[in-house]
Amino acid sequence: MKKIRKGSLILLCAILVLSTLIVGCQDQKKTTSDNKKIKVAFVYEGPIGDTGWNYAQDQGRKYLAANMPNAEVTYVDNVPETADSEKVFTQLAQKGNKVIFGTTYGYMDYMVNVAKKFPNVIFMHCTGYKTSNNLGTYAGRDYEGRYLSGILAGKNTKSNIIGFVAPFSIPEIVRNIDAFTLGAQSVNPNVKVKVVYTNSWSDPATEKTATNSLIDAGADVLAMHLDSTTVMQAAQERGVYGIGFSSDMRSKAPKAVLGGSIWNWGPYYVKTVKAVANGTWKSGQYWGGIKDDSIVDIGPFGPMVTNDVKTLISKQRQNIIDNKLNVFEGPIYDQAGNLKVAKGQKLTDEQMLSINWFVKGVEGTISK
Structure with missing residues (x-):
């Protein structure tokens, strides 16, 4: 065995100490960065x-x-x-x-x-x-979650009339009503979606009046795009179903809420x-979308939702994730029966963000 010279040993020790200091400083820097308020x-x-x-x-x-x-x-x-x-x-x-x-x-x-x-x-x-x-x-x-909740509505309506209480006719709302309607029609082609506006994100009194007017017009499932749960509670009072939005609303109207699209x-x-x-x-x-941290999704289902409907929605949810289902892929027609998206074509993000027309089956107007 060769002997290690004293000078070499000192040099080796110095290198080891220096390396330890460098690593320690790096760890300290990382810790400081991670803990910085x-x-x-x-x-x-x-x-x-x-x-x-x-x-x-x-x-x-x-x-x-x-x-x-x-x-x-x-x-x-x-x-x-x-x-x-x-x-x-x-x-x-x-x-x-x-x-x-x-x-x-x-x-x-x-x-x-x-x-x-x-x-x-x-x-x-x-x-x-x-x-x-x-x-x-x-x-x-959000249109992805809306499409899936539309399937839920389409499978649970008996009158084929679904009410939708909306705040304004801005592109965000129009897009969601369209997606919801397309989802409902994918399982029930006879569905009509009646739209009533409240002109406010939150106005419980007007929301209740709008809900009752839609139920009086034959709607047996109610959906909405509002900040409160008034529509769901009014639906329960009248003995019809509701489709929630933003969060799980079952606790507010357990006999009415089938489920709904939620945010994460x-x-x-x-x-x-x-x-x-x-x-x-x-x-x-x-x-x-759904595949991006599930920032938007379909929420928990009420006990009245059947297993076959849950399975169907789960399948379509996976198809969205796998890019096998695009909500706005043609053929899609507008209210007047005009072809807006040809077969095999899809709306671009820009078109969806500025959409100003309702799909066939929606009964409502859009402010110009």
Whole structure:
């Protein structure tokens, strides 16, 4: 065995010590980065206890807080879609929040204004379309969940008349009514979907009146795109079925709610905040679907839903994930019977985001 010279031994020890220090510093740097606090804020148009849109958004906020201990997460609710919201976004930026989520379409221009004033803060706007270096948008392909819940409605109507209570005739709502109708017609070609507007995201009194008018017109299944559960509760009072939206609404009307499309924002929020924290965030327009962290999905079913219907919906859900089913693939006709999407063709994202026509089978008007 060869002897190790004393000088070589000293050199070797020095190298080992230096290596240990370098690795230790790297680990310390990583730990410091992982544990560095980041302030995040959410802004909601309505109350978080509405069991609808704002409730689902707040569940995503809670998921973020639970899965990112280094995130200091706060929220402000009941912020109207007016200039008052601009003041709220400004105050949140001034308080040191590094990521601010605005969760309703009406905040768009106000967030654009505030983002210009705070270039080091990341603003994320839900369902909008305007972006900048520090302003991104995000939304879910809610039409996928709507199509599946349409199947649920189509399989459970006996009158073949389904009521839909909607707030406004903006593209987001029109797209969802169309997808819902196409889903219902895929299992029941005789279905008609009657639409009534409330001109508000949340107006319980008007929603109840609209629901009763649709039931009086023969609807035995009610769907909606609103922030409250009023339509579901009114449906239960009248002894008909309901299709929920945004979150699981069975607890509010257990005898009526068949199921419905739901939101699952949590995983997306974690991914976004982590990207900001590690410096990899880039502005863009995110539009995720069932196969993207299931940001939108079909919710739990009520006990009245049969196993064969559950199996069918599960199969179609998988077909969406596998790209075997595209909700807006032709042939699709509009209300007047005009061919809008030819066989083998599909609506592009741009066309879906700006859609301003109802499919055949929808009874309702669109404001121009």
